[in-house]
Amino acid sequence: MEQVTNIDSKLREFINDQFGDDLLRIEDFRGDISYHIKPAALVEICQALFDDETIDAKYLADITSVDWYGHEDASAGRFEVIYNFYLLLHNYRFFIKVRLEESDPKIASLTPIYATANWLEREVYDLMGIEFEGHPDLTKILTPDDLEGFPLRRDFPLTYEVPHFSFNKDDPPEVIK
Amino acid sequence: MGLEEKIPDSIILTTLDKMVNWSHKRSMWPFGFGLACCAIEMISSFSPHFDLARFGMEVMRPSPRQADLMIVAGRVSMKMAPVVKTLYEQMPNPKWVISMGACASSGGVFNNYAILQGVDRIIPVDVYVPGCPPRPEQLIEGILTLQKKLEGESVKDVRDEWGRRST
Amino acid sequence: MSTEQKELTLNMGPQHPSTHGVLRVIVTLDGERVIKARPVIGYLHTGIEKTMESKLYYKALPCTDRMDYLAPMSNNLGFCLAVEKLMEIEVPEKVKWARVCLAELTRLNSHLVWLGTHALDLGAMSMLLYAFRDRELIIDVYEACGGQRMMTSYIRIGGLSHDLPPDFEKKVRRIIKEIPAKLNDYETLLTNNEIFINRTRDVAVISAEDAINYGLSGPMLRGSGVKHDLRKASPYSGYENFDFEVPVGSKGDAYDRYKLRLEEMRQSLRIIEQALDGMPEGPYRAHVPGVVLPPKEDVLYKMESMIFHFKIITDGFKSPKGAVYQGIESPKGELGFYISSDGSNKPNRVRVRPPSFVNLAALPKLTEGGMFSDVVCAIGSIDIVLGEVDR
Numbered sequence: 001m002e003q004v005t006n007i008d009s010k011l012r013e014f015i016n017d018q019f020g021d022d023l024l025r026i027e028d029f030r031g032d033i034s035y036h037i038k039p040a041a042l043v044e045i046c047q048a049l050f051d052d053e054t055i056d057a058k059y060l061a062d063i064t065s066v067d068w069y070g071h072e073d074a075s076a077g078r079f080e081v082i083y084n085f086y087l088l089l090h091n092y093r094f095f096i097k098v099r100l101e102e103s104d105p106k107i108a109s110l111t112p113i114y115a116t117a118n119w120l121e122r123e124v125y126d127l128m129g130i131e132f133e134g135h136p137d138l139t140k141i142l143t144p145d146d147l148e149g150f151p152l153r154r155d156f157p158l159t160y161e162v163p164h165f166s167f168n169k170d171d172p173p174e175v176i177k
Numbered sequence: 178m179g180l181e182e183k184i185p186d187s188i189i190l191t192t193l194d195k196m197v198n199w200s201h202k203r204s205m206w207p208f209g210f211g212l213a214c215c216a217i218e219m220i221s222s223f224s225p226h227f228d229l230a231r232f233g234m235e236v237m238r239p240s241p242r243q244a245d246l247m248i249v250a251g252r253v254s255m256k257m258a259p260v261v262k263t264l265y266e267q268m269p270n271p272k273w274v275i276s277m278g279a280c281a282s283s284g285g286v287f288n289n290y291a292i293l294q295g296v297d298r299i300i301p302v303d304v305y306v307p308g309c310p311p312r313p314e315q316l317i318e319g320i321l322t323l324q325k326k327l328e329g330e331s332v333k334d335v336r337d338e339w340g341r342r343s344t
Numbered sequence: 345m346s347t348e349q350k351e352l353t354l355n356m357g358p359q360h361p362s363t364h365g366v367l368r369v370i371v372t373l374d375g376e377r378v379i380k381a382r383p384v385i386g387y388l389h390t391g392i393e394k395t396m397e398s399k400l401y402y403k404a405l406p407c408t409d410r411m412d413y414l415a416p417m418s419n420n421l422g423f424c425l426a427v428e429k430l431m432e433i434e435v436p437e438k439v440k441w442a443r444v445c446l447a448e449l450t451r452l453n454s455h456l457v458w459l460g461t462h463a464l465d466l467g468a469m470s471m472l473l474y475a476f477r478d479r480e481l482i483i484d485v486y487e488a489c490g491g492q493r494m495m496t497s498y499i500r501i502g503g504l505s506h507d508l509p510p511d512f513e514k515k516v517r518r519i520i521k522e523i524p525a526k527l528n529d530y531e532t533l534l535t536n537n538e539i540f541i542n543r544t545r546d547v548a549v550i551s552a553e554d555a556i557n558y559g560l561s562g563p564m565l566r567g568s569g570v571k572h573d574l575r576k577a578s579p580y581s582g583y584e585n586f587d588f589e590v591p592v593g594s595k596g597d598a599y600d601r602y603k604l605r606l607e608e609m610r611q612s613l614r615i616i617e618q619a620l621d622g623m624p625e626g627p628y629r630a631h632v633p634g635v636v637l638p639p640k641e642d643v644l645y646k647m648e649s650m651i652f653h654f655k656i657i658t659d660g661f662k663s664p665k666g667a668v669y670q671g672i673e674s675p676k677g678e679l680g681f682y683i684s685s686d687g688s689n690k691p692n693r694v695r696v697r698p699p700s701f702v703n704l705a706a707l708p709k710l711t712e713g714g715m716f717s718d719v720v721c722a723i724g725s726i727d728i729v730l731g732e733v734d735r
Contacts, residue, residue, distance in 0.1 A: 029666040030429050058556050061671070062702075064695040066684045073686070082682065084669060084697070088556065088570070091577040095669070116559030119705035127393075142386035142734055143291070144256040151290055151394055152693075158391075158398050159289045210359055212366060213388055213731050214413035214494060217457070221483075224476035239361040254734075257366060257387045260358055286406060291391035310413075310494055 007090040008033065011055060019045050027097075034082075034095040042083075042098055043108045049085070050113055060110065061086045061093075063120040065128040069154035078102035079130055083110070100130060109135040127152040194331045201245070201271065202233075202324045208244035209237035210264065213251025215278040215310040222313035232320060241267040246323070248316075249302075252280035253293040265300045273327075275319050276302045279309040351379060354716075358387045362465045362720045365730035369707070369723075373716055381711045381719060383704060388734040396694040400660035401427050401501060402637075404694065409495040411696065412732040414457050417443075417450040417486075418674040420499035423694075425580055426670035426681035427501045430663055431635055438626040439503045440582035445516065445619035446489070446499065447581070447672075448612040452523070453482045454675035454727075455605050455612075462602070462724035463534060466543045471530065478526055485515045502636030503629030513620060520617050527609060535603070544598035548710040548722035551596060558706040561699050562677025563604050564726060568596035574673040581672075585622075586615050598725035605727075635661045660689035669697075676700050676727055696735060700728040 015023055015035055022041035027034040037045060049057035062084035068074040077099030086093050100107060109132035110117040121132040122141040129150035132138060140147075149156050160173035184190075211219060223229050223237065238244040241264045253261055265274070276296050279285035282305045284294035296302060303326060306319035357368035366387035372380040392411060396404040408419040421443055428435065460475025483493050488509040490496030498505050534540045550560070555568040565572055573590040575583040591607035593600030630636050637656055638649035665687040671680035677699030686692040703726050710722040 030432070030668050032667070032669055034667070060559055061561075061678060062559075062680060062682070062695070062697040064682055064693075064697075066667075066693045066695075068686075068692075071686055071692075080684075082667075082695075084680070084682070086671075088572055093578070093669070093671070114559065115554070115557045115709075116702060116705060119701065120559075123701075140386075142389040144254075144386070144389075147255070147290075151391060154397075156394075157290070158394060209361055213390075214410055216365065217413060217494065220472075221476055221479075224480075225473050226477060226480045241359075252388070252390055254387060254389050256389060257358065260366075260387065264359055286410075287390050287392075287395060289391040289395050291389050291394075312493060 007055070007087065007092045011092075011094060014049075014052065014055060015045065018048060032093070032095060034097050036097050036099070039081075039098040039100060039107050042096070043110065043113070045096065046083070046110055046113055054089075055087065056089045057085050057087060059086045059088050060084070060114040060116055060120075063110070063117060063124060065124045065130055065152070067128065067152065067154045074102075079105050079128065081107060081124065081130060105130045106133055107131075108133050109138075111135055126150070129153065197332050198327050198330055202327050204233055205245050205273075205320075205324075206236045206238050206243060207234060207246045207248055208241055208264070208268065209239050210241075210247065211250045212253060212257065213280065215250035215281070218310040218313055219248055219250045219277065219316060222316045227313040227317065229317060229320070232317070232324070234320060241265075242269065244268055245271065246273050246275065246320075247300075248275045248277050249281040249296045249300075250277045252278075252285065252287060253296050253299075254291050255293060258293045258299055261296065262299045273303045273323055274300055275304045275306060275316075275323060277306045277316060277319070278311055279307060282307065285309055356719070357384075362723065364461060364723065364728055367704075367723065367728065367730055367733075369719065371711075371716065371719060376716050378711050378714055378716055378719060381708045383707050385701075385704070385730075385733050388730045390731070390735060392735045393694055393696060397691055400689055401663070401691065402656065402660060404691065405500065406495065406497050408696075409497055410731060411698070411735055412454075412674065412676065412679070412700070412729045413494060414454040414729055415450045415675045416494060416496055417446045417499060418454075418672065418679060420497060421447050421581065422670060422672045422674065422679045422681050424499050424501050425672065426668055426683050427663075429668045429670050430666070430683055430685060431501075431632075431661070433502050433630050433632050433636060435503055435630045436626045436628070437582075437624045439628060439630070441619050441623045442504060442508055442628070443499055443581050444583060444586065445616050445623070448615045448619070449482050449485060449516070449519070451612045451675045452519075452609055452616075453479055455609050456482075458605065458675075458724075458727045459530065462727075463540070465720050465724045466540060468534065468537075468540065471533065474526070474530065478523060481515075481519050481522065485512065485519070488512060488515060500629075500637070502632060503627070506640075507628045516616060516620055520613055520620075523613060524610065527606060531606065535606075541599065543718075543721055544602060544725070546595070547598045547714065547718045548725055549595060549597045550706060550710055554709060555596065555706075558709065559702050560677070560706055561702065562673065562675070562727075563601050563608065564677060564703045564706070566590065567593035567601040567604050569594055574671055574678055578671070580670065586618050588615050598721050601725050662687065662689055663691070671697065674699060676729065676732070677703060696732075698732045698735060700726070700730075700732045701735075704728050704733055 022038045024036040064082050066080040079100040083096040126140045157175040276282045281296045304319045304323045352373045354371045358366040368384040370382045392407050408423045409416040456475045456479050460472040463471035490498035552568040571592050588611045591604050593604050642649035643653045663685040667684040669682045671678050680697030682695035684693040711719045
């Protein structure tokens with residue numbers, strides 16, 4: 001346990017010292033530590049964490065995204081992109097979170113540093129419509145080519161119920177949320 | 178009765194329908210093609226515990242060109258739907274389809290944008306097997322139901338049916 | 345006729361007997377050598393994450409079974425642990441032990457199917473039949489617990505759906521007794537089999553550094569010699585109480601991963617035995633009124649329990665605002681659930697960190713430069729389940 005608290009304070013110190021201006025806040029919820037940062041600093045911070053020998057953030061577990069559509073949180077930016085790091089040396093997990101504006105959901109790609117970012121970013125692009133600049137092959141990965149829109153956005157309906165009965169056959173399809 | 182008395186014992190007289198149906202029934206080759214969870218139960222029913230070979234079904238064909246029976250085992254996504262249709266069209270006549278499981282039959286629990294709400298929207302289905310996933314016994318029951326259905330078919334009807342299906 | 349070398353592009357799948365479902369790989373070949381392999385996925389895209397957003401927490405649980413359908417209990421466990429972390433539910437000791445026991449049975453189940461299908465791809469047909477025969481023992485336990493052969497949804501938020509069945513111990517003891525001898529049989533069939541060795545040794549090799557960079561997990565990562573197992577590294581559900589080894593490979597090839605998975609099965613049996621021996625008595629569900637469903641016996645006889653039951657089923661429970669992540673070591677690797685809650689009774693976003701998806705992304709790395717027939721071996725040794733890759 002001691003080791004964990006060590007790396008925890010070490011990481012806070014590291015990011016505070018070197019990227020104090022880019023760090024918006026540190027959130028601790030149920031033991032999951034998240035660093036909310038400005039999107040522009042993402043690659044720089046990840047590269048620094050990757051290169052630092054004591055932190056050694058070589059393992060990027062996951063990239064995902066959350067849509068805060070129609071929520072009061074959306075004022076900080078509608079889309080949230082979450083980077084999930086696991087430090088193999090210290091058995092410690094932390095998150096880096098960035099907020100992106102609805103009008104321009106773009107962020108730099110992490111593919112130059114982490115090979116795993118390739119597919120994970122493609123998935124986020126496909127399902128949430130966030131563009132990753134500098135990605136070598138940003139194409140659809142899961143949904144069919146003819147599907148328009150981004151399914152995981154909150155304003156994308158879950159499905160349409162097609163009318164089957166004679167009395168409502170001319171009605172437009174009902175939207176299922 | 179005339180003719181039968183005169184022919185030797187080694188010759189049996191029957192109708193063409195009975196003969197064709199009998200041979201179809203006991204040598205049906207399923208198409209080894211799994212989509213999702215139900216595929217595992219499909220393999221289970223071919224495995225020693227349930228042993229589908231008892232019903233003349235054990236030869237799984239990996240190619241649609243050699244198969245008579247397509248078991249749609251699992252959910253059909255919108256991306257997979259054109260592929261399933263193509264595979265069905267590649268199968269030679271006569272051909273039959275079993276829709277295995279809730280997802281293939283009706284979309285199951287996944288009433289959403291990604292899943293085709295029933296495979297019968299793209300290909301004709303002969304037997305629906307309910308369950309999520311159906312037990313191997315249920316699949317075997319489904320196959321026996323199909324065999325029973327075959328008994329009632331007539332070569333003439335089947336020919337008309339093929340003509341209708343292939344157009 | 346010119347002797348100029350020409351590249352050949354070959355399509356494999358989505359219907360192909362050795363792609364374990366509906367994977368499609370577009371392979372560019374120079375003779376027999378693979379120049380480029382590009383997996384195309386999404387043929388089983390089910391929209392599970394989107395569906396879970398539209399359901400109450402309890403009702404989202406059955407969706408998790410249908411992702412990695414070879415390891416349903418692991419998926420249930422991951423989702424329940426994440427929700428329990430969000431709601432700060434402490435489950436009784438007995439539940440923890442039972443969950444560990446079931447999760448390890450699931451690992452056994454998943455590895456058995458892997459063994460059968462992987463060996464089948466490499467030409468050892470009888471292994472499939474053996475593996476599916478043994479799997480029935482485990483399926484029997486599932487059926488006794490959850491009433492279903494595969495999609496059990498037995499592990500629920502705050503506990504289990506019922507108490508363990510009366511013959512649970514007898515059935516699991518039988519597995520502990522019978523499986524080791526069978527594993528030895530399989531080893532005599534495969535481990536020193538020359539064909540098997542030739543097909544898997546030095547095939548689909550990935551170095552430790554690359555494995556980490558590609559974010560691989562589970563046997564794929566450990567096969568390359570990285571000793572990382574979430575059961576040891578960040579214990580959950582009481583795994584710290586169990587004594588087991590984490591096997592690692594050295595070369596990172598398909599043969600190492602085969603040996604490693606077999607060893608993992610033996611270790612799983614060890615854990616199952618410990619879990620059975622030390623299973624404490626107690627309730628099978630946590631007592632958290634308004635969040636965890638009350639036991640069924642109480643619902644029938646107590647007024648409050650019935651009201652809570654009704655409220656939870658119709659309205660669910662309000663979750664605090666925030667986001668949690670819980671990763672578990674599923675048979676395929678790190679399976680994580682990221683649940684983002686906006687304070688309502690439905691999750692705002694459920695993200696599944698799919699181990700098969702991330703592991704499959706390394707397929708080009710594993711196959712490029714190798715022979716074409718080794719692509720099949722590489723796909724088999726990754727141990728993918730398309731239901732989880734595409735979700």
